Amino acid sequence: MTVDTATLLEIFDAALEADYTRVRRVGNRVARALAESGDAAGAKALQAALKQRAIPLQASGYAEALPRDAGSRLPLVEEGQWPTTPAFLNEQSGKTVARFLEDAANIDLLAREGVATRLGLLMHGPPGSGKSLLAGHIAARLQRPFYIVRLDSMISSRLGETAKNIRGVFEFIPQRNAVLFLDEMDAIAKVRDDRHELGELKRVVNTVLQGLDSLSDDVVVVGATNHAHLLDPAIWRRFPYKLALDMPEEDVRREMWARFLYGDATGPDLEVALLSRLSAGLSGADIENIALGARRRAILDGAPLALAQVFNAVTLSRPGAPELVHDGDLSAEEKKRLAARLRDSGEMTVTDIAKLLGVSRQMAHRYLGSQEPTDAR
Ligand SMILES: Nc1ncnc2c1ncn2[C@@H]1O[C@H](COP(=O)(O)OP(=O)(O)OP(=O)(O)O)[C@@H](O)[C@H]1O
Numbered sequence: 001m002t003v004d005t006a007t008l009l010e011i012f013d014a015a016l017e018a019d020y021t022r023v024r025r026v027g028n029r030v031a032r033a034l035a036e037s038g039d040a041a042g043a044k045a046l047q048a049a050l051k052q053r054a055i056p057l058q059a060s061g062y063a064e065a066l067p068r069d070a071g072s073r074l075p076l077v078e079e080g081q082w083p084t085t086p087a088f089l090n091e092q093s094g095k096t097v098a099r100f101l102e103d104a105a106n107i108d109l110l111a112r113e114g115v116a117t118r119l120g121l122l123m124h125g126p127p128g129s130g131k132s133l134l135a136g137h138i139a140a141r142l143q144r145p146f147y148i149v150r151l152d153s154m155i156s157s158r159l160g161e162t163a164k165n166i167r168g169v170f171e172f173i174p175q176r177n178a179v180l181f182l183d184e185m186d187a188i189a190k191v192r193d194d195r196h197e198l199g200e201l202k203r204v205v206n207t208v209l210q211g212l213d214s215l216s217d218d219v220v221v222v223g224a225t226n227h228a229h230l231l232d233p234a235i236w237r238r239f240p241y242k243l244a245l246d247m248p249e250e251d252v253r254r255e256m257w258a259r260f261l262y263g264d265a266t267g268p269d270l271e272v273a274l275l276s277r278l279s280a281g282l283s284g285a286d287i288e289n290i291a292l293g294a295r296r297r298a299i300l301d302g303a304p305l306a307l308a309q310v311f312n313a314v315t316l317s318r319p320g321a322p323e324l325v326h327d328g329d330l331s332a333e334e335k336k337r338l339a340a341r342l343r344d345s346g347e348m349t350v351t352d353i354a355k356l357l358g359v360s361r362q363m364a365h366r367y368l369g370s371q372e373p374t375d376a377r
């Protein structure tokens with residue numbers, strides 16, 4: 001069978017406009033013509049190709065007809081981008097992710113051998129620990145489009161609407177070749193509040209379970225929650241792979257400081273080591289915020305990186321509340337506080353502290369309320 005020029009033009013036109021609906025429609029037409037001309041194998045191959053999900057093309061302005069909440073008209077599914085920044089994980093988490101990716105990539109073989117499991121990965125951990133970032137990486141590594149569903153945005157105050165929204169999402173999600181990211185999963189448990197009639201929680205949980213069960217085995221589902229204990233055990237069971245992400249350990253923080261503050265994989269040893277020790281308890285997002293804030297100041301002020309300011313910000317930050325580097329120099333008061341904090345950390349000599357603060361050793365001693373030893377080194 002030969003395809004006529006008009007059809008070819010239509011295919012190219014639709015493809016260049018990234019109008020996938022039209023590409024599929026013309027494709028289906030050609031497949032039928034192929035079948036009619038006796039090329040059953042060709043028709044089948046083309047149909048299989050058309051069933052594939054198209055690669056995300058948000059930048060082209062193309063937006064798929066996403067399911068929306070009936071009341072607010074807000075989309076319930078968002079097409080996410082593949083991340084361009086690395087995710088830093090400890091060894092154990094890295095292994096879990098690698099195992100999951102390997103199983104997902106070989107799901108056909110595992111299914112043939114009868115040892116396949118659902119490709120469901122549940123990530124739990126505090127805010128800013130990289131759950132959303134990692135979900136995007138999983139989609140990228142599997143070269144699949146990335147669909148993000150925020151369960152909190154699906155909870156509607158209108159009776160019965162929540163379950164309808166959830167059904168709409170699972171009907172929209174393609175049966176193959178996508179990574180479905182269910183974010184904020186604990187939101188389901190919050191249906192238990194007084195806006196909802198009794199029994200709605202059960203209905204919502206059941207709708208999610210049915211939705212998960214309706215997906216074909218090769219759909220990759222990644223769930224994330226900050227409150228794992230709030231999740232219904234039946235939902236928990238739908239995710240055979242679990243990943244506990246916590247605040248980063250010292251060696252992971254070291255990679256983060258090097259990358260976020262210095263933009264490379266190592267950074268200057270001493271500074272990076274000190275920063276990673278002092279930033280215990282902070283999340284990846286906190287470290288990124290402080291570091292990028294300092295780099296922004298350096299660029300806009302046309303000045304070198306204000307390292308004393310970074311140390312100051314780190315010692316003042318609390319998890320989820322990173323302190324930002326401010327304009328100008330540290331005040332005498334701030335220098336005094338920071339000097340004491342650095343001395344108490346036991347990591348730095350007075351000489352180091354003086355150097356970091358850009359003051360003389362005598363001045364550093366004065367800040368610390370200590371006497372400069374007469375046999376000063
Ligand atoms: N482990 C990490 N490796 C690299 N970057 C990280 C890591 N953790 C956090 N970040 C940085 O912090 C940003 C925010 O992290 P992310 O949104 O993935 O956290 P989250 O766990 O999804 O938080 P939330 O529970 O608030 O949704 C990331 O985009 C990334 O820039």
Ligand SMILES: [Mg+2]
Pocket residue numbers: 131132133183224
């Ligand atoms: Mg997130």
